Structures are given as C-alpha cells and as structure tokens.
Amino acid sequence: MVRPLKEILKEELGNEASRAYGSFDLIGDLAIIRVPDGFQDKLEIVGNALMKLNKSIHGVWAQVGPVEGDYRIRKLMHVAGEERSVTVYRESGCRFELDITAVYFSPRLAHERLRIAQLVSDGETVFNMFAGIGTFSIIIAKRKRVIVHSSEINPAAYQYMARNIELNKVKERVIPYLRDACDVSAQLHGKVDRVLMPLPEKALEFFSCALRSLRSSGWIHVYMHVPYLKGESAADAAAKSSASITSGKVVNTIIVREVGPRLLQVVHDVVI
Numbered sequence: 001m002v003r004p005l006k007e008i009l010k011e012e013l014g015n016e017a018s019r020a021y022g023s024f025d026l027i028g029d030l031a032i033i034r035v036p037d038g039f040q041d042k043l044e045i046v047g048n049a050l051m052k053l054n055k056s057i058h059g060v061w062a063q064v065g066p067v068e069g070d071y072r073i074r075k076l077m078h079v080a081g082e083e084r085s086v087t088v089y090r091e092s093g094c095r096f097e098l099d100i101t102a103v104y105f106s107p108r109l110a111h112e113r114l115r116i117a118q119l120v121s122d123g124e125t126v127f128n129m130f131a132g133i134g135t136f137s138i139i140i141a142k143r144k145r146v147i148v149h150s151s152e153i154n155p156a157a158y159q160y161m162a163r164n165i166e167l168n169k170v171k172e173r174v175i176p177y178l179r180d181a182c183d184v185s186a187q188l189h190g191k192v193d194r195v196l197m198p199l200p201e202k203a204l205e206f207f208s209c210a211l212r213s214l215r216s217s218g219w220i221h222v223y224m225h226v227p228y229l230k231g232e233s234a235a236d237a238a239a240k241s242s243a244s245i246t247s248g249k250v251v252n253t254i255i256v257r258e259v260g261p262r263l264l265q266v267v268h269d270v271v272i
C-alpha cells in the first residue's frame with residue numbers, strides 16, 4: 001500500500017508526497033491517517049487518494065492530537081468522504097460497532113487479542129479491567145466456555161460493549177460493568193482465574209486491585225509502556241521492565257508494538 005499511495009499523491013503534490021505517512025489504521029470502512037508537520041492543508045488530497053486506492057474506505061479521518069484523558073480517546077478531524085464516525089469492524093470472526101471519535105480502539109492489537117483468547121481455558125473466570133468496546137472479552141467468549149467480567153468507565157464505550165455483546169450473541173458469557181475496575185475487583189474478590197490489564201498508562205497503579213480479584217493462584221496480563229534509550233535494544237528494555245512487577249512470576253514478556261519514537265508497548269504474562 002505504501003508505494004501506490006505515494007505514487008498517486010505524487011501526481012498532485014510532487015516531491016512533497018514523500019512526506020506523507022504510507023500507513024494508516026483501517027477500522028471498518030473508515031481510515032485514520034497521521035499528519036506530518038506542515039501537511040494540514042493537504043489532508044483532503046491524501047484522504048481522497050486513499051479512497052481512490054481502496055474502494056472499501058468510505059470516510060477518512062486524521063489524528064490531530066495524542067491519545068489522552070481517562071478514556072484514552074484520540075482527537076480526530078474528518079478530512080474526506082462520508083462525515084460519519086460510527087462503523088462496524090470485524091476481527092477474529094466477531095463484529096464490533098463503535099464510534100471512533102468517542103471510544104479508544106486500535107486494530108493493531110488484533111494479534112494480541114487472539115493470543116490471549118488462545119491462552120484461556122474452558123471454565124475460567126476472566127476479569128477484563130479496562131474493557132473498552134469489549135473486544136478482548138468478546139473474542140475470548142466466542143472461543144471458550146468462560147465468564148468474562150468487563151469493566152469500563154467511559155459511558156460511550158460501555159454502550160458499545162453492551163451492543164457488541166448482543167451483536168456477537170455472548171450475553172451469557174460477558175458481564176459488562178459501567179464502573180471503575182478497582183471497584184469491580186472488590187466485588188469479584190478471590191473469584192477470578194485470569195485478569196487482563198490493557199491500560200498501559202495505569203497497569204501498575206491498578207496491580208493490587210487485579211491481585212485482590214484473583215483466587216489463590218491465576219494469571220495477570222500486564223500491559224506497559226516501556227521507553228528504550230539510544231544504544232539499548234528494545235528486547236533488553238522490555239525484559240528489564242519486568243522488574244517493576246513485584247508479585248508473582250513473570251513467565252513471558254512480549255513486545256506488542258512500537259507506540260512512539262523509542263517507546264514500546266509490552267505485555268508481561270504473570271503467574272501468581
């Protein structure tokens with residue numbers, strides 16, 4: 001996709017085309033592009049070029065600010081095509097309706113969500129502390145006979161999670177809560193086999209709440225952001241970050257993706 005997009009852009013932008021990002025997020029029929037400095041007035045051209053290349057894209061949005069706030073929402077601006085922010089995204093045989101301007105969502109975690117679903121065994125009680133629109137929870141519940149307690153504090157994300165539970169017919173397996181994860185962990189005290197903590201900015205802060213929800217043994221999947229310095233390898237930085245987990249044993253550390261310049265998203269699989 002990189003070469004053809006830049007080639008099309010070259011017709012309109014000349015040499016400046018080389019500054020455009022070749023990659024983008026595709027969520028349902030909406031694309032999200034990133035904006036190089038000084039490119040703001042060319043976004044419509046990029047958006048139209050993308051739709052020309054990929055006929056299944058019906059609307060293009062640009063990310064104009066970082067992911068921020070308690071709800072982890074990215075600031076988006078419509079640049080081309082239909083001015084609609086609600087779409088249906090498909091992953092691992094499931095369908096997810098969402099509003100890209102109102103909830104956190106990244107298609108780049110698809111591989112990780114499937115990895116976790118494959119680790120879960122029938123009969124487990126799972127607690128997804130930061131459930132978003134229910135992606136991890138529903139993919140797990142579609143594949144395994146489990147109960148997945150799923151807490152979320154963003155009302156819009158909670159509404160979409162409830163809708164997606166219906167869409168994917170997992171009402172008996174996924175229990176949504178519009179409540180703080182720690183609050184729900186108190187209710188689940190000692191009843192959970194596996195905890196997911198997909199909120200890298202706060203995973204360590206909530207770790208004691210995750211522990212409280214677990215039975216005497218179980219698993220916690222801790223997502224973290226890990227910077228790495230010049231001269232340091234990403235793998236070393238990821239491995240070193242496991243030292244911040246002071247309970248249980250880290251049996252596996254994986255680099256999920258690069259989320260910024262010299263910044264990794266890492267997951268530690270911790271057995272308690």
Ligand SMILES: C[S@@+](CC[C@H](N)C(=O)[O-])C[C@H]1O[C@@H](n2cnc3c(N)ncnc32)[C@H](O)[C@@H]1O
Pocket residue numbers: 070071072104105106109113129130131132133134135136151152153154157179180181182198199200
């Ligand atoms: C990175 S997103 C989760 C993405 C989701 N796991 C997925 O794969 O699509 C983190 C979510 O945690 C929610 N959140 C933040 N603080 C929370 C809290 N204290 N309790 C429950 N949910 C929280 C945010 O609103 C956001 O939707």
